[in-house]
Amino acid sequence: MMNFLEKRILKDGVVAKGNVLKVDSFLNHQMDVELLEDIAKEFKERFKTQKVDKILTIESSGIGIACMCAKEFGVPMLFAKKSKSINIEGDVLSVEVESFTHKTVNQVIVSKKFIRPQENILIIDDFLANGCALQGLISIVQQADAKVAGIGIVIEKGFQNGGKIIRNLGYQLESLAIIESMDDQTGEIFFHKD
């Protein structure tokens, strides 16, 4: 049985060369906010036993999903920025993160005052592939002496090793769709089944 997200990916996702899954018609360029609400509700259900004080994501495509999650959990949302902005004050938590998509290295920063020691932080992002961005966000939470309450990912590329690394570290990682394999010749997408 496919869930609502897997069905939507099959309907509107497009497989491109290089194991790229384009979901720009509903998730990371144009956004279907009703779908984002369903995603937020699903994360609320999966993390219902966790205390969550704040949602953390990284710009840009995580922001919409994280906003809907913040609304669902009734907590503030915080997004990490990818380069030093003159509008952020001096005291920052930062980490270097390599972008798979853009083949660049970014400084990822969060203003220190927005993550307090012992706070329970739920990390949300749209994609998980090699896990570099996610490990950066985990590092930022740790630098603040806060706790990772869990990690919610919309689409995990199961054929890359990010998910395995994160799960081995002991975090509750919930991916709403895990792609086992894709074929850009036939357009087929196969999901991981438990």
Place this chain on the structure above:
Amino acid sequence: MMNFLEKRILKDGVVAKGNVLKVDSFLNHQMDVELLEDIAKEFKERFKTQKVDKILTIESSGIGIACMCAKEFGVPMLFAKKSKSINIEGDVLSVEVESFTHKTVNQVIVSKKFIRPQENILIIDDFLANGCALQGLISIVQQADAKVAGIGIVIEKGFQNGGKIIRNLGYQLESLAIIESMDDQTGEIFFHKD
């Protein structure tokens, strides 16, 4: 009488040197999603006579607000990207935009397929200062032969000329807070009154 946003700016906004207003505790780094919902409802009221088919914004800090607006209007949201991503297909609408905040020039792009001719596009953004980003978004809507249904801005810097230029072009521009002046010595913020 101050509105809910002006009150919040006085409460949590911080005036910094160079006419910078920091609202990073509730609007453009940490986000108060209840406030974003109130903002979205206010835009819905102000544009209630307009037909709106889609919300358009620009990454990153416009995304949260635009998502809440899309939910309120019951339409999809689309965000313009600031540099060419390998995940965007060839057919794009693009324009060069200067960033006041980062002192850089960005290529701002939208995938052509997501704005159809004659569509009614409501443009949403967090800040309006010199209006470069906004004029870029208007240009993108025009390139697509679509219509600007209106422009909703959270905070306008009334002492810069962006708002005047846009209003002179005949657009319905609604700014929820217009700052007349700020004083980084005293921390005072003065709003425009009709």
